[in-house]
Structure formats: structure tokens, C-alpha cells
Amino acid sequence: MQAPSQEILLQADNVSKHYGDFIALGEVSLDLNSGELVSIVGPNGAGKTTLVNVLTALHQPTKGIVKFAGQDIAGLDIVELSTRGLARAFQLVHIFPDLTVRETLSVAACSFLGLRWKMFGNVKRNSEVADVVAHIAHAFDLTSALDSSSKSLSHGKRKLLDVASALALHPKVLILDEPTAGVSTADKHGIMETLLAAAQAIGVQSIMLVEHDMDLVSRYSSRIIAMQGGNKIADLPTDDFFANEEAVSIVIGKGAAPCH
Ligand SMILES: Nc1ncnc2c1ncn2[C@@H]1O[C@H](COP(=O)(O)OP(=O)(O)OP(=O)(O)O)[C@@H](O)[C@H]1O
Numbered sequence: 001m002q003a004p005s006q007e008i009l010l011q012a013d014n015v016s017k018h019y020g021d022f023i024a025l026g027e028v029s030l031d032l033n034s035g036e037l038v039s040i041v042g043p044n045g046a047g048k049t050t051l052v053n054v055l056t057a058l059h060q061p062t063k064g065i066v067k068f069a070g071q072d073i074a075g076l077d078i079v080e081l082s083t084r085g086l087a088r089a090f091q092l093v094h095i096f097p098d099l100t101v102r103e104t105l106s107v108a109a110c111s112f113l114g115l116r117w118k119m120f121g122n123v124k125r126n127s128e129v130a131d132v133v134a135h136i137a138h139a140f141d142l143t144s145a146l147d148s149s150s151k152s153l154s155h156g157k158r159k160l161l162d163v164a165s166a167l168a169l170h171p172k173v174l175i176l177d178e179p180t181a182g183v184s185t186a187d188k189h190g191i192m193e194t195l196l197a198a199a200q201a202i203g204v205q206s207i208m209l210v211e212h213d214m215d216l217v218s219r220y221s222s223r224i225i226a227m228q229g230g231n232k233i234a235d236l237p238t239d240d241f242f243a244n245e246e247a248v249s250i251v252i253g254k255g256a257a258p259c260h
């Protein structure tokens with residue numbers, strides 16, 4: 001991606017999410033600028049997925065506003081959001097496990113191309129859809145698996161298909177919640193390299209990544225937002241974050257902080 005700019009693509013202003021008396025997300029404000037890869041880190045239950053759910057309008061915040069490209073996104077559905085350029089790994093693989101890889105990518109390609117879902121029966125004959133599918137499958141090394149059912153793929157390949165489906169929407173902003181969870185350390189880097197190269201080729205301007213693996217986080221992030229107990233406890237450029245022993249120890253657990 002290009003160098004960070006001051007163009008704010010996604011903005012949360014004092015968003016919170018309550019479940020009854022339980023505060024899953026306190027009042028969190030953040031910006032995501034063009035050219036950034038921002039990682040959201042924090043221990044289990046810190047509120048990372050809740051934040052992503054609110055940022056992508058999947059859940060309505062209890063309070064606060066989320067804006068994409070300067071406009072309030074409250075109430076928008078996933079199709080409208082992806083049309084505007086905000087995409088999250090769709091998890092189509094989980095929603096439609098019986099589809100083939102080609103069909104799964106075609107669902108996303110249809111959405112990107114503004115084709116109606118009823119076209120789906122004809123996608124194999126639609127050359128625009130076929131072109132998007134072929135391009136994305138190639139970028140993610142899924143070409144040989146195009147006619148396999150999604151559920152027959154290895155865990156790592158299913159993760160790739162999940163991310164590939166989001167990229168088939170050609171978003172400006174891509175939000176990924178643990179895209180490498182359950183994948184071996186060696187495969188994690190392969191997935192990240194593949195997705196970053198594909199994102200660059202497609203023109204993705206900014207990525208938000210929820211990730212527990214601090215090796216990946218340190219290698220790929222330009223900025224790190226740390227969460228704990230539903231609150232934002234740090235929002236720092238990557239080097240500054242890793243120099244902040246208190247924030248690092250909260251994120252990676254007690255006893256893991258550098259000795260002094
Ligand atoms: N629908 C819900 N109803 C009640 N509590 C919820 C709901 N969804 C999430 N929570 C709670 O909100 C808190 C934050 O959950 P969240 O899934 O956002 O954490 P997380 O940081 O993504 O954790 P992990 O690293 O394990 O994925 C947790 O205590 C969780 O149990």
C-alpha cells in the first residue's frame with residue numbers, strides 16, 4: 001500500500017456496545033487512514049470482534065457513530081457497504097459450505113459487479129464474473145481448486161478463500177478478523193504475503209487486521225491499536241507500541257513483558 005495519508009476512510013466516534021449491563025465495548029474512537037495497515041490487538045474478550053462488528057455495521061453501536069468515507073453507516077447492509085468500498089472477510093465459506101470455490105468467489109464477484117443474485121445461476125456464462133474469479137483465484141493460488149467444494153479445502157486454503165472472497169469485492173478498506181487463526185506459523189506468513197500482494201494489486205487503500213500473532217502484527221502493521229476490557233489502551237505507530245512495555249505486557253499476557 002502507499003504511504004499513510006491524512007485521508008480518513010473509516011472513523012469511529014465514541015462507539016460503545018452494551019449487552020444488558022455488560023459493556024463489551026467502552027467509548028472507543030479511532031480513525032483508519034488511507035495507506036495504513038492497522039492491527040487491533042488485545043487478550044481474549046478484549047472487545048476486538050465487537051469493535052469490528054460495529055465498524056462494519058453488522059451490529060448497531062449502543063452509542064456513538066461510525067463513518068465510512070465521511071458518511072454514517074448505521075443501518076447499511078453488507079451489500080451496500082461493499083458497494084461503497086468497505087468489506088470484511090465474508091465468511092462465505094461458512095455460510096455456503098457446499099458451494100465450490102468458483103461459486104463462492106462468484107457470489108462475491110456478482111456483488112462487486114452489481115449483478116443481481118438471481119444471475120447467480122448464469123455466472124458460469126458471464127465473462128465479467130469469470131474474469132474476476134480467475135484473477136482472484138490466481139492471486140490466491142486457488143486456481144487448481146476452483147471446482148472443489150469449499151468444505152473439502154484444507155483449513156489454510158479455506159482461510160485464503162475467505163479473504164479472497166472479500167477481495168473479490170474490490171474494497172477500498174478491508175477488515176479482517178483473525179484471517180490466520182488456526183493456521184500453522186509457516187502458513188500464516190504465506191497467507192499474509194498472498195493477501196497483501198493481492199490487496200495491492202486490487203487497489204485496497206487500507207487494511208484493519210485483528211490478530212493475536214505478535215510476530216505478524218510487528219511485521220506487517222503500520223499502527224497498532226490495543227484493546228483491553230472493551231477499551232482502547234494504546235493507539236501507536238508499530239515501533240512505539242513495541243517500546244511501550246505496559247501495553248505489550250497487557251496484550252501478550254503477564255510474565256511475557258521484557259525484563260528490566
Ligand atoms: N452477543 C453477546 N452477548 C453478550 N456478551 C457478548 C456478546 N458478544 C460478545 N460478548 C462479550 O463481549 C466481550 C468481548 O467479546 P469479543 O468477541 O469482542 O472479544 P475479542 O477481543 O474478539 O476476543 P477473542 O480474542 O477471543 O476473539 C466478551 O466478554 C464476550 O463474551
Ligand SMILES: [Mg+2]
Nearest residue numbers: 048049050177
Ligand atoms: Mg474475536
